[in-house]
Every structure is written in structure tokens, then in C-alpha cells.
Amino acid sequence: MRRLLFLFFALLATASAASAQGVPAGPCTQPDSIEFRGNTRLGDALLRNQTGITPGATINYRDLQRAIKALYGTLQFQDIEVGCEPLAGGKSVLVFRLKERPMLVDVSVTGADQVSPGTVQDQVDLLVGRPVDPAQVTHTIVKIDSVYAAHGFAVAEVRAETTYVDSTSARLVFHVDEGHRTAISGVRVEGNRAISATAIVGAMKSRPEGFFFWEKGELDNAKLASDITENIPGLYADRGFIDMQVLRDTTLLDRKAGKAMVGLDVKEGPQYHVGDFSVNGARQFSSQQIATMYPFTKHSKTLMQTVKEMLHLGVVQDQTIFNRSAWQDATQKVQNAYADNGYLYAQINPVVEREIGRDSVPTVNLRWDIQEGAPAIINRVDITGN
Template identity: 40%
Template sequence: MRRAAAGTLAFAMSLAAPCPARAQAGEGTVVDTVIVSGASRLPATTVLTLAGVLTGRSISYRDVQRAIHTLYGTGQYEDIRVSQGTVDGREALRFDLIERPMLARWTLRGATAVSEGSVRGKARLYEGQPYDPAAAARTRATIDSIYRQKGYYLARVDLRELPQDDGSLRVVFDVDEGRRVAIAQVEVEGNRRFSDEQVTDRLKTGPEGFFWFQKGEYKEDQLETDLRERLPEFYGNRGFVDFQVVRDTLLVHEETGKATLVLEIDEGEQYRVGTFEIVGNRKYPTQFLGQYYPFSDTTGGGFLGFGGSRGPPVFDRARWDEATQNVRTFYYNNGYIYAEVRPVLTRRTGPDGVNLVDLRWQVGEGTPAIVNKVSIRGNTITHEDVIRRSILMVPGDVFRQEALLRSYQTVSNLGFFEQPLPPPRYEPANEQGDVDVVFEVKERHTGNVNFGASLGQGTGVG
């Protein structure tokens, strides 16, 4: 790249020096001929077309810059040099190209925990194409990342480029897997309400122990699930709605392969349930939907006078999410498949200094969907009437998700089709929000029936 830049600079100087008047006007040099050297894979005419360089036209410094940039962008060239001169009294522009070698093959050596196929599925290093050193470096990083995900933090990946007699290149990624990291200890920082043991018991990522199942294996995807789902769920179900993992650090001893996992967390404040309301509902009364409210059995005040006298309960994220989903399901089962039930939490401090979270279901009901058409596809042997008798919805019915699921189960239980059946689909039928329902089936071959006949003395057929 540096040689190409030098060639461009020399070209620019030659453009500016001969004719001050032309330089002042901002024009380049009119090139009479263009010479391309070193192009064996692409014809010279193709190179010039890509470069955008035409004879008989004025070519400036910026034109050459663009040409070099475009040619490098093809991935074909390792180096490009451009120079200007005079040939037989004519202005000439010369492109000297050094092509990248073709990548004949690349392989993975020394790997037992990772297959070459899994690497090829993620790598962007293509055989039979010009060799891209940057792509090879990215592939090396990909291999390293795969090993880290499997807990091999001590793995080392080296890249070797092997020139071949025909000018092509072979690439080998040599892997020294090292020891798989085993977690010896998990430390928790920032926990005030729960002990280290209470926190770490919620993790699937744990230290090695006495029992055979306590291997202490480190898996990156498993730890990510621990930190994104299991810990927030544990705290959220106990009122800590602002809980977050601030940082996770893995300290690995290179000689032993033992590691310490350090988790820094911010528990936040614990919240109790405050008020509750439902807004936006028109079809179903607030009193009716309030039956799904999950904290009415424990709160002294709150919603519609429900509850006992023990004071506001600790907020439980799992119960709140389950109740919200139950309301959605109720709407879906009554034709309101476009209904939205959005849970809203508003934090505040009560008069006695208690942290409260006011709850609300923001409902957008929409209009109920009507079944416009029920289609059955894929039944090449079974009569359509047999299948339709198992479908618990007909055109004109209000679409109910529960009826759709029961129909799916009934059709599956006929025993005529390959299992599992694809889930039935429903698609918008018109602007009013009605739906077309589609059941896809594939006939199952249950065996062959053979008809035989033999010749006898009596009737002739027996």
C-alpha cells in the first residue's frame, strides 16, 4: 500500500510541474496510452474499465487515487504502483500490479475439541479465491472465539502461509488447545441482601466440587444465560426490579487452568406493590380483568378493594409476567388476536419511605378477527372432509387461539400424517383484520397392501 501511495505522489508531481497554467486551472494530464503490467487473471481492458481510466481524457491526481482504491477493492491485488512518463513522445500512464496468490486450501491442525466443519461454517476464508490476509486473521480470531466459548481460554492458534509450486498458497491454522478452564471459585461483589452462596446457587456456572457432576466447566453461552436471565429472575422475583450485573471477570491461572469468576452486581432497592389499574379496556370490564391480578390476595389496599391487611407485598416479577400473559391469552382466545396488553411499572417512594412500584395494564383491544377461510394443503390420499371434521373452526367463526390449538391436536391424532405436523398458520385476509387459516399435512405411508391369487381346480381362482 505504501508503494502505491508513492507512485501516486510521483504521478501528481509530474502532472503539476510541466504546465503552470494547466495546474492553476485544476486540470490533469491528457493521457495518450495506458500500460497495464502484471495482470494475468483479468484482461488489461477489464482492469482499465474497473479503474475508470480512459485514454484521450484528462486524468488528475484524484482520478488515480480512485483507480487505486477501486482496484484494491476487487481483492485481486497485493500491491499497485502507478507511474507516468513519455513513450515515443506520447503521454503514458503505467499500472504495475502484483496479484495476490490464490488460496488453494486451508486446514485446521491439532484440534480435537473443535471440528473443522464448525469453523468453516463461520469463517469467511474462501478456497479458490485470491488470498485475503485480513480474512485469514479474522478466521484465526473466530477459531480463538470458538475455543473460548467452550472454556478453552488457554488455547493458542497460529497461522502458517505455505507457498505452493504453482504460485498458490496453502494456509494452516495450528492449534494448541491447552487445558480446559475449570472454575475453582466464584466471588460475588456488591451483594447486600443475599449471601454469596444464595447468589451462586442460582447459577449453572459453578465451581468444581467433590461430586462427579460438579465439574466446574466454563461455558461462555451458559454464563451469559446465567447473567442475562437466571440472576435477574432471582432478584426480580424478590422485588429487586433494578438489579443488574455490572461486570463479570474470569481470572485464569495459565499453568493450572484453574479460574476464578468474579461477578460485580448492583442489587438496587427492593420494591413492594403499590397501586394497580387497567386502562384502555372497552369490551371487558375492569372488574372482570382484575381477576387476573396476581397480588390481590396479599395486598391491603391496591386494586378495587381486593386483599387482606398485611400491607403491600414484595413485587414478584414472575407472577406479574405470568398474569400479564394470561390476560393476553384471554384476549387471543376470544378473537382479539391483535390485542396488546402492555405492563407498566412506575417506581415511587411511599409516605413511610417504603419503595413502591405502581402497576398498570395498558390495553389496546382492537377488533375481533373473523375466520375468513380454512385451507388444507398436502393431503394427497386422505379426503378433505375427514380432516375438516377434526377442525374446530369454520368460516364466520370468531378466531380463537384455543380452538386453533385443539384443532391442531385433533388433526395430529388422526394418525394419517407424518409427525410432528407443521403448526397451523393464520394470515391476514382483508383490511378488517379477518384471517385465513392454513393447515399443512404430509401423508404418512403406513405400508403396502398385497393382493394375491392362485389357480385351483374348482372355480379356477382360489
């Protein structure tokens, strides 16, 4: 095709040069008719309209490029050749030789085992009864490969095989070589100062492979995502770093070795100390009763000071490091206490307010906003089987 187009473009260029010198242009620059050969699905009128070339009009190589691009844009052809054939009387015909793409009669996936075959099959969006589109085939391969990478099979290989049923139709099979799960060779942490990399990795579900056979260290993108969004931030939050962020995560894959190095870039942020504590809306329980469920206390704080804090009669600064898990557990204890006393619909809203405290210390003021509601009343008790 390239050679034919080159010769045709050369004829056009020669004709253009001759025309510029006052010499009559050749017949190829003004074809008297346009002919399409090899098309069985689209009619000549439609194709002629696609090319934008009018018989008898002067054309150049840009016109031909646009015409070829437009014909490929129909997604019906896998090869297009252009030629100029002379006719009697100095006339010519512009010929487009078309090779149609085969119609897809069947598509399937083989080799899927470790990942659900249905999940893999769902990535195939090629439609039976339409011409095979190489771009769609490539896109499908990428999608299947991404699914395997997400399940920890980063070395999986996918290839497409086209088998012609006849000259106009074909079957398409995606062959999957799953390989083995990618192992995490190590985790590199940057930006951490308050918590060691060892402690961070210890809080993760995605851990590097170890010496023992059960320490496989398999890479699972879902687990890694959970580590980044929940486990690592949770570790920091339990040590007062509630603003901690994982700024970036990378996975450097060694396909030959089947291993991956995970990189984490963290921003720890400030460490928060516990400041004031208050309770709003509590009537069923006394301040002293609720105070027993509050997890943050100073060694020197007396019961009277605790009561004063809750009644806003005085503020005793508590320099205990904030612990999110302890705060959540305490909130659940309050919820359970209300439920045990019949207040099944009570709502306990834990509030954490950040501020810069004394001596420029980042501080969180804690509060329980309680909506007790009405106690649940047992309407009827049915006993069966006695």
C-alpha cells in the same frame, strides 16, 4: 512498490511545479496509453475502466491513489506497482504491474477437538475457487477464536497457513491450538447490599476454582449468560427483589495464567412485600380450597380473613416478603389440582401487580386468573395384549 510510487509521484510533482511556472509539463503527467501487466483473469478494458484514467488526460497523485484503490477493490490483486515508461517521440505509457492473489483450491481446519470440529468448520466462510482474501482470513480467525472463547477456551490460538500449489493457486489451513479451559479465579460483585456476594456466587453455575480437584471453576460463557439472566435474578426474586438487574458483566482475562476474573455490577431495586390476593374465574374449587394452595400467609391471619380476601369482602395487608419460586410452585399446584379433577385444559394465569402500599412500602398484589374450560371426557379405552 512504495519507492516506485514515490519516484512517480515526485515526477508528477516536478511536472506540476514546472507547469505552474509556464514550463511544458513532462510526459508522465499525460500518459499516451495505459498498460496492465500480470493480469490473467480480468481484461485490460475492465481494469482501465476501474482506474478511471483516460489516456492523454492530465493526472496527479490523487488520480493514481484512486486508481490503485479501485484495483485493490476488485479483490483480485495482492500487490500493485505503478510506473511510467517513456516512448519514442516524447510519449509515455502508464504501467500497472499487478500480482494476482492465488486462487483458493482447498480450505481445512486442524486441531479442533474439545469444540466440535463441525462447529469450528462452520466459521470458515472462504469460498473455494475464488482469490484468497486476507481480510476474510482474518475475519475467520476472529470467528473461530470467538467460538472457543464462548466454550471457555479463552487462551486458544488460531493461525492460518497458506501453501502454494503453484504460482496461481493455494491451499489454506487453519491450525487451532485449543490450550486448556480458562479457570475463573474469582467473582467480584458491586452494587449489592441486601444479598452478600457469597450468596450470589453460590447461586451461580459459574463459580471460581476451588481447592479440590473437582472444583475446576471452568469459564463457560453459556453458563455465565444463564447466571446473569436467570440464576442471579432468580435468587433476588425469591427474596422480593423482582426488579433486580445485572447492569454490566465483565471478564478480565489473564492469558498467561489462563485465568479470568468475572465482574458483576447489579442494581437490586426495591424489595416487594405481598399485598392483596384474589382469584378470578374459580368455580370448580371453593375459595377455601384454593386458599390452601396460596403460599403467602400472616401468622395472625385466620381462615375467615383469607376467605374475605378472596371474596373482596375485606383487605388484610400481608407483609410477607414476595417469593417468586413459591408463587410459581403454588400456581403449578393449582394447575395440577384442576388436571386431577379432569380439567386438563384449564389455564391458570398468575398476575403480579406492583404498587406502593401503606407506609410507602413496595407491594405486589397477586391474583390467579383462571379459565377452567370444560372437563376432558374419555371417549374410548383400548386394552391390548390381554
